[in-house]
Amino acid sequence: MSMSNVIMLTKEGIQMLKKEIDELTLEINTAESGSRLLMRQRIQEIAAVLDDAVTMPDIREQGDVVELGSFVTLQEQEFMDCFSMTIVHPFEANHLHSRVSALSPVARAMLGKPVNAVIHAELPEEDSISYRIVDIQNCRR
Template sequence: MSSIPISVEGFKQLEKELDRLKKERPGVIQAIKEAREEGDLSENAGYDAARERQGMLEARIKYIESRMAQFNVIDLDTISGDKVMFGATVKIEDLESGEEKEYTLLGPDEADYAKGSISVQSPVARAMLGKEEGDEIVVDAPRGKIHYEIVSIRFLGTKGQQR
């Protein structure tokens, strides 16, 4: 079983989610019980909805618990360097269009593209890992190969200050 990188903050967020989901269990069980008491289960939408919610809840709990055993928790405040690695904030430039993008490389369970972070397991991140400023990378994308240059590498940690 391989380890999965995750930041301390990402791990704490998943712990909070797991705790919240476990606290939600009794309410879902109660909803199933109440819906069952309404009678005929074959046409009981409340029962079906509660059972579906229970299934989703239990699946998410099981998923998080299984992942937690695989995590390699990394403190973003302790990493730095001149090569792209987990926790780095990397600015890249599309060599064809000149468009610049900036991503922070995080674990797959905490990456959020809308907030500027991508999974270290994504094709773009995998192409960047181990590279330095000025290096060119090639990413296989649905529209073909995209050539980028690594413009900058920063390590901001949790306090947002470059090290």
């Protein structure tokens, strides 16, 4: 495995993807033929990601800049609300668990930025929104 192909996933993300493979494998026998093809493709896609996956450490420490795996606290600049999120590989993004894809507009605006940086993100169907990075916790290397 070359380092350029390494995919960083959380332990939870790896477990979630393995569970999805298990569920698809069980469902594949009862699915219609067109659905079976899509299920097999999804299983292959997930398996390829898991083959290249490296588990991110659970232990976090104060970070200098936002990176993949960072747990970031932001303050929205209009209403001053604070919230936190983890920047993750797109395969494990889940807004219900505050796991934001590294490819999302907000994450892309944050990556590489330090604490107290003000970022601006263009959101679909909205104008731009501004946040201040309040805290960064990165995976210990």
